[in-house]
Amino acid sequence: MKSLVSLITNNKYSINIRNLLNIKPVSLSIKNLNQISVSDAFLWRTDNGFNTVFKFTDILNLFYKIKNSFIEIHFYSKTNKKIKVINFKNLSLSNKIEINSQFLDDMHDYGVFYIYHFTNTEIPKDIIISNRCYTGYSKNNNLHSFIHGNALAKYTKINNKNNLPNYNSNIIKKTVFQNQTYKIQKLFQDFDRSELFFANPTNKKINFSVNKDIYALKNGCSLLIDISKYKTITIKSNCLFLRPIVFSYKNEFLDVHHA
Amino acid sequence: MNYYFGLKNSIFSSEIQIPFFKNKETKPENILLYKASILNNVWKIEKINNNKISSEFFIIKSNDHSNSDIFFLAHPNEVQNLDINKLTNINDYTETSPAYRANLKIIFKNGGFSSYQSEYPYSMIKKKGSILSSVHSLANINADSNYIFIKNIYERPIHKIFNCFLVNIKTKKIEEKFEIKTNFTNFIELNKKLIRPEIFLSTKEFLGIPIYASVKNKHVSFEHTHPPHEYVLSKDKFTIIGNLKKEINEITS
Numbered sequence: 001m002k003s004l005v006s007l008i009t010n011n012k013y014s015i016n017i018r019n020l021l022n023i024k025p026v027s028l029s030i031k032n033l034n035q036i037s038v039s040d041a042f043l044w045r046t047d048n049g050f051n052t053v054f055k056f057t058d059i060l061n062l063f064y065k066i067k068n069s070f071i072e073i074h075f076y077s078k079t080n081k082k083i084k085v086i087n088f089k090n091l092s093l094s095n096k097i098e099i100n101s102q103f104l105d106d107m108h109d110y111g112v113f114y115i116y117h118f119t120n121t122e123i124p125k126d127i128i129i130s131n132r133c134y135t136g137y138s139k140n141n142n143l144h145s146f147i148h149g150n151a152l153a154k155y156t157k158i159n160n161k162n163n164l165p166n167y168n169s170n171i172i173k174k175t176v177f178q179n180q181t182y183k184i185q186k187l188f189q190d191f192d193r194s195e196l197f198f199a200n201p202t203n204k205k206i207n208f209s210v211n212k213d214i215y216a217l218k219n220g221c222s223l224l225i226d227i228s229k230y231k232t233i234t235i236k237s238n239c240l241f242l243r244p245i246v247f248s249y250k251n252e253f254l255d256v257h258h259a
Numbered sequence: 260m261n262y263y264f265g266l267k268n269s270i271f272s273s274e275i276q277i278p279f280f281k282n283k284e285t286k287p288e289n290i291l292l293y294k295a296s297i298l299n300n301v302w303k304i305e306k307i308n309n310n311k312i313s314s315e316f317f318i319i320k321s322n323d324h325s326n327s328d329i330f331f332l333a334h335p336n337e338v339q340n341l342d343i344n345k346l347t348n349i350n351d352y353t354e355t356s357p358a359y360r361a362n363l364k365i366i367f368k369n370g371g372f373s374s375y376q377s378e379y380p381y382s383m384i385k386k387k388g389s390i391l392s393s394v395h396s397l398a399n400i401n402a403d404s405n406y407i408f409i410k411n412i413y414e415r416p417i418h419k420i421f422n423c424f425l426v427n428i429k430t431k432k433i434e435e436k437f438e439i440k441t442n443f444t445n446f447i448e449l450n451k452k453l454i455r456p457e458i459f460l461s462t463k464e465f466l467g468i469p470i471y472a473s474v475k476n477k478h479v480s481f482e483h484t485h486p487p488h489e490y491v492l493s494k495d496k497f498t499i500i501g502n503l504k505k506e507i508n509e510i511t512s
Contacts, residue, residue: 038492055396059490063499093428094395094456128492132485134396143478145373146397146471148485185278185376186362187316232315243357253371253478255364 035123037158038130038171039114040149041199043222043245044075044099047108049140051100056133058091060117060158064127069119073097074167075104077111080220112199112222114154114167123159137247137256145256151241153201169219172201173240178208182235182242184259189231192251196225196233196244196259208237233259261353261378262295262346263330263361265319266408266444271472272321275377276362277330279315281355289334290352292317296328297416297442301343306335321366326444329379329412346414348381370477375470377483383466384412389504390467392460392484394425397471398449404474405449407460411467413441421464423447424511429457431510441465461507 044052060069069091075084084104088095101108115131130152136144154169188194200206200217207216211230217223227233235242248255265273277292292307307330312318319330337349353359364374390409398405409423418440425435434453439445439462460469470483487500 034493057393057396057490063487063491063503092456094393124493124495126493126495130490130492132489134482134484136399136480143402143473143475143480144399145478145480146399146473146482147375148482181282182357183278183280183282185276185360186374187276187318241357250372255371255373257373257375257482259376 033155034126034128035158036128036155037117038128038152038155039116040132040151041112041114041153041201041222042135042149043110043197043199044104044113045110045137046099046101046104047110051098051138051141053096053098053136053138053144054113054133055094055096055136056115056131057094059129059131060119061091062093063129064123066119066121066123068121069117071115071117073113073115075111075113076220078109078222080218083107083111110197110222110224112220116156116167118158118160120159127158129158137254139254142252142254145254147245147256147258150243150245150258151201153199169201169203174202174204174206175238175240178236178238180237180240180242182237182259184233184235184246186246186259187231188227188233188248190250191228191248193226193228193249195247196227197247198223198225198242198244200239201241202239206237206239206242208235208239208242210235260331260348260350260381261359262381262384262412263363263377264328264379264410264412264444265321265324265363266326266365266410266446267321267324268446270406271365271367273366274321274364275319275324275330276364277317277319277332278359278361279317281359282357290332291335292330293333293338294324294328294330295346296325297418300416302341302346302416303343304338304341327418327442344416346381346384346412353378365472365479365481367474367477367479370474371479373472373479373481375482379410379412379468384414386466387464388466389463389508390423390461390469391487391504391507392469393456394449394458394460395454395456396484397482398454399473399475399480400451400454402473402475402480405451405454406472407447407449408470408472409439409445409447409462409467410470411439411441411443411445411465413465416442418442419465421462422511423460423462425453426459426461426507426510427457428459428507433511434458459507461511463508463511
């Protein structure tokens with residue numbers, strides 16, 4: 001009986017209704033997926049004197065002892081245009097890449113990137129790995145301020161020997177109404193300036209507001225918003241997991257963290 | 260139920276901003292901030308009076324906490340009959356989605372600052388276990404200095420000493436060993452030579468949150484590493500992670 005109830009309340013249509021009515025909403029789902037590598041939507045910044053460092057673990061080696069894995073990192077502009085793909089083989093357990101304007105063909109801007117892990121060897125049937133690793137942001141070549149990954153965004157099959165990979169982004173759920181409220185648990189009044197970075201982790205357009213300011217983001221797009229005029233921030237959206245990255249500035253110092 | 264904590268030493272001070280609001284519900288009347296500290300081997304619970312700066316946040320500055328103190332939100336009735344020998348899950352006020360967190364900011368003396376959204380869930384307090392954290396992921400070889408804070412909160416009011424190791428997973432050797440204690444924000448300085456991909460921080464008796472701080476020219480970075488189960492989402496994740504922890508525990512045995 002319990003499994004029947006679960007079947008009824010957790011199917012695609014029920015989840016849509018639960019999210020619509022805000023009754024035990026389901027923010028993300030990886031149900032019925034397997035042998036996939038999931039990536040966060042990581043922010044890269046090369047605007048206004050910023051550069052970015054990305055540190056990632058060879059997850060297949062560390063947890064599954066798969067020695068010959070490799071990764072791809074896909075870089076997108078803020079308007080979701082694919083601008084670069086890089087491949088890495090011969091991975092260490094922990095790896096680092098630097099993303100500056102030179103690396104991105106003289107782009108001084110921001111956007112998102114995704115990392116996917118692959119192997120050509122046999123893998124367990126139910127394997128699902130998630131790269132939620134670490135990005136550091138440096139302004140004017142000062143110390144990088146590091147944050148961890150925060151939101152599952154895109155995924156693809158780990159083992160793509162026979163097919164061209166598909167990159168899907170339907171993990172984070174959205175709803176019809178802007179009924180999801182998130183108030184950031186921080187006071188912004190003591191800083192010279194603060195910004196919020198939003199990435200749309202879904203495969204559809206999302207609408208949101210930051211206090212009284214209204215925004216929309218098409219799928220895969222990202223946006224930096226100056227919030228210096230506000231002391232506190234309330235975000236309302238139709239996305240069930242929309243958590244910005246916070247940049248707070250005071251004098252020459254910078255603090256970056258997940259909301 | 261979440262607990263909150265701060266840290267301080269000769270290098271850093273900290274400030275904790277504990278919110279007083281929920282996203283989706285009306286704020287219950289008379290929710291107050293309490294401090295728990297260990298005194299004569301029992302939990303001493305005190306109401307915090309002077310730190311509420313608005314209807315929305317409690318602010319706890321460095322002078323108002325020690326590395327042993329922890330903070331929680333509760334109704335006065337819930338605190339009246341607390342077990343002084345064991346922390347318990349007294350309410351679900353902070354059981355929210357998104358998670359109910361506090362902003363924990365560290366401040367370098369005469370320099371910069373860095374923060375993350377912090378909480379210590381009750382589910383970690385009642386369990387023993389082990390930490391596994393990749394040092395290379397957050398320590399910065401280009402920084403002037405690197406530190407690791409290891410926060411443990413354990414249900415019993417004891418400061419029990421336990422070992423923390425920096426382990427080389429390739430050579431299967433212990434590179435460094437530290438004594439740390441329960442119910443404390445422990446602090447170690449990291450030798451730059453150990454910022455390598457094969458070096459992991461581990462404990463095997465008690466859980467905790469490893470938080471990395473780096474400093475360069477008075478600029479600061481401060482962030483915790485993910486627990487291993489964030490990387491493996493398969494149904495058998497606890498077996499997979501258990502095997503890795505077992506491998507590392509064999510090095511430190």
